[in-house]
Amino acid sequence: MADNRADNIFEVSDLRVDVADMTRKPLFGPAPRLEILKGISFTIPRGAVLGIVGGSGSGKTTLGRTMVRLAEPSGGRMLFDGHDIAHLSDAAMRPLRPRIQMIFQDPLSSLNPRLTVGRTVAAPLNARANDPRVGEALEHVGLPANFARRYPHELSGGQRQRVGIARAIAMRPEFILADEIVSGLDVSSQAQVLMLLEKLVAELGLTLAFISHDLSVIRRLCSRVIVLRSGEIVEDAATVDLFERPQHAYTRELLDAIPTPDPSVRW
Amino acid sequence: MLDGRGSIRRRSGARLWLSAAWLTVFVLAALLAPLISPHDPLAQDLMLGRLPPAWIAGAEPGYWLGTDSLGRDVLSRIIHGARIALVVALIAGTATCLLGSVLGLVAGFYRGWADRLISRLVDIWMAFPPVLFAILLIAVLGTGLTSVILAIVIIDWTRFCRVVRAETLNQSKMDYVHSAKVAGFTRLRTLATEILPNVLPTIIALLTLEMGIAVIVEAILSFVNLSISTDQPTWGGMIAEGRTSIHQAWWVLVFPLIALFLTVLSFAQFGDGLRERFDPVLR
Ligand SMILES: Nc1ncnc2c1ncn2[C@@H]1O[C@H](COP(=O)(O)OP(=O)(O)OP(=O)(O)O)[C@@H](O)[C@H]1O
Ligand SMILES: [Mg+2]
Numbered sequence: 083m084a085d086n087r088a089d090n091i092f093e094v095s096d097l098r099v100d101v102a103d104m105t106r107k108p109l110f111g112p113a114p115r116l117e118i119l120k121g122i123s124f125t126i127p128r129g130a131v132l133g134i135v136g137g138s139g140s141g142k143t144t145l146g147r148t149m150v151r152l153a154e155p156s157g158g159r160m161l162f163d164g165h166d167i168a169h170l171s172d173a174a175m176r177p178l179r180p181r182i183q184m185i186f187q188d189p190l191s192s193l194n195p196r197l198t199v200g201r202t203v204a205a206p207l208n209a210r211a212n213d214p215r216v217g218e219a220l221e222h223v224g225l226p227a228n229f230a231r232r233y234p235h236e237l238s239g240g241q242r243q244r245v246g247i248a249r250a251i252a253m254r255p256e257f258i259l260a261d262e263i264v265s266g267l268d269v270s271s272q273a274q275v276l277m278l279l280e281k282l283v284a285e286l287g288l289t290l291a292f293i294s295h296d297l298s299v300i301r302r303l304c305s306r307v308i309v310l311r312s313g314e315i316v317e318d319a320a321t322v323d324l325f326e327r328p329q330h331a332y333t334r335e336l337l338d339a340i341p342t343p344d345p346s347v348r349w
Numbered sequence: 350m351l352d353g354r355g356s357i358r359r360r361s362g363a364r365l366w367l368s369a370a371w372l373t374v375f376v377l378a379a380l381l382a383p384l385i386s387p388h389d390p391l392a393q394d395l396m397l398g399r400l401p402p403a404w405i406a407g408a409e410p411g412y413w414l415g416t417d418s419l420g421r422d423v424l425s426r427i428i429h430g431a432r433i434a435l436v437v438a439l440i441a442g443t444a445t446c447l448l449g450s451v452l453g454l455v456a457g458f459y460r461g462w463a464d465r466l467i468s469r470l471v472d473i474w475m476a477f478p479p480v481l482f483a484i485l486l487i488a489v490l491g492t493g494l495t496s497v498i499l500a501i502v503i504i505d506w507t508r509f510c511r512v513v514r515a516e517t518l519n520q521s522k523m524d525y526v527h528s529a530k531v532a533g534f535t536r537l538r539t540l541a542t543e544i545l546p547n548v549l550p551t552i553i554a555l556l557t558l559e560m561g562i563a564v565i566v567e568a569i570l571s572f573v574n575l576s577i578s579t580d581q582p583t584w585g586g587m588i589a590e591g592r593t594s595i596h597q598a599w600w601v602l603v604f605p606l607i608a609l610f611l612t613v614l615s616f617a618q619f620g621d622g623l624r625e626r627f628d629p630v631l632r
Contacts (some may be wrong), residue, residue, distance in 0.1 A: 152527050172536075179533030192524035195630050205542065206532035233629045243447040253532070 136310030174177035189242035200230030240271030365622025384424035394420035442560035449509025457517025557620030
């Protein structure tokens with residue numbers, strides 16, 4: 083690894099995000115702030131696959147959107163490869179953008195309905211739809227190259243999600259954030275997309291943060307897991323340890339919620 | 350088994366082609382008016398006043414749609430009237446569309462003070478009754494083709510602005526816009542290459558509708574004698590003149606009215622047809 087690259091691709095310390103709480107806004111004056119992330123610290127080593135789990139409303143999406151700077155944190159530091167990106171302006175962030183990609187949960191809404199798949203994958207590369215890199219990216223995710231001419235509504239859910247992945251990897255990013263990318267898919271396409279991700283992580287040397295509320299998916303894919311509850315990290319452990327020896331009661335609760343073939347057998 | 354989708358598609362196809370056919374006739378008539386109109390639209394001949402259309406007893410050969418009370422050929426006047434209708438439809442329609450759509454895109458995408466300013470302007474504009482507004486404007490600007498076009502643009506840009514702003518707002522919330530940001534697109538590039546293609550079908554449907562509306566507005570202004578000078582035939586002017594002799598010579602009123610009706614209807618249908626045929630999502 084080159085010397086000028088930080089060992090940790092992400093170093094997040096005391097990250098805070100708050101929003102204006104409109105439900106408790108007084109008639110006059112500003113609304114009180116509602117903390118969604120309450121001081122989160124963790125690191126992602128280069129090449130790791132980090133799982134981010136937590137119940138609904140625990141702040142997973144908020145954390146993900148903040149990491150790719152779709153949202154600005156209200157406090158804390160967030161180092162990407164040594165640069166603090168927590169408060170970078172849009173313009174200052176732009177040169178770093180190709181290195182940080184995101185795959186969205188809802189592939190239908192995250193693909194432009196009036197652009198062909200080819201144009202969607204090509205646009206971030208500033209290339210044409212017939213650029214060889216487009217076909218290559220589609221091939222990587224297991225789609226035939228002629229899908230480049232299709233529109234998103236002409237694809238199945240699993241195929242759309244593959245296009246989302248193709249768009250992210252076509253830029254050759256160092257880091258990808260995936261927010262619940264398999265929760266909208268049926269079990270067999272889930273398995274296919276997960277297999278694809280495993281393959282891509284190994285082949286491309288990606289660093290991945292994988293948000294999910296499904297621990298069985300996390301177990302399969304991730305080397306390390308952080309457990310989030312109401313905006314705080316309650317556990318941060320290697321996947322093996324987390325599943326073998328959960329430290330926090332909330333983690334055990336989540337683990338118990340995983341359906342197993344035999345209800346009497348525990349993880 | 351019966352499949353309803355096939356017949357829907359066919360009907361929309363017929364709609365597109367029928368409206369396109371009439372609009373072609375309309376444009377050709379306007380372009381070739383001096384060549385194809387059988388008579389001079391301004392030539393008066395009191396001996397030939399109020400001749401009925403060709404298929405009614407008492408008609409003169411060569412005056413297919415009859416003559417008005419001054420003996421001017423109705424068909425030739427309709428053909429020449431198409432010229433002004435076409436100019437107004439194209440120029441006023443396009444200019445209104447550009448002004449309103451750009452303001453709507455800016456307000457809906459950039460939000461902030463630009464949105465507040467533009468939205469307040471639209472609110473104020475909407476409070477004026479449009480016909481009164483038009484008459485007032487013409488009184489200030491003076492009569493003539495340019496004033497009519499200006500008046501239409503000044504009054505009707507809000508029609509585009511409101512709809513385009515709402516649609517832009519909707520589209521801006523979609524994940525593909527966030528995705529464009531993650532890909533490193535500038536705001537302007539996101540607006541032009543991601544959002545615009547999704548708002549364009551709405552804009553085109555509105556544009557063709559507006560062309561029809563522009564023709565109507567011009568006719569209304571001609572009808573109240575506020576449009577173009579009277580020595581140039583316009584459909585609205587013809588309708589106004591025909592009204593005075595509706596009992597003796599109905600054709601002077603009815604034929605320009607039909608031309609007006611078909612043109613306005615065709616513009617609207619053409620827009621919808623285009624949208625259904627060329628929008629990848631609806632197709
Ligand atoms: N704009 C906002 N205004 C107020 N509250 C918000 C806003 N956005 C998020 N929240 C709140 O912040 C909390 C975290 O939301 P977030 O979407 O990050 O949860 P999540 O962990 O992704 O949940 P899920 O698993 O259901 O997707 C929730 O309680 C949510 O209600
Ligand atoms: Mg979420």
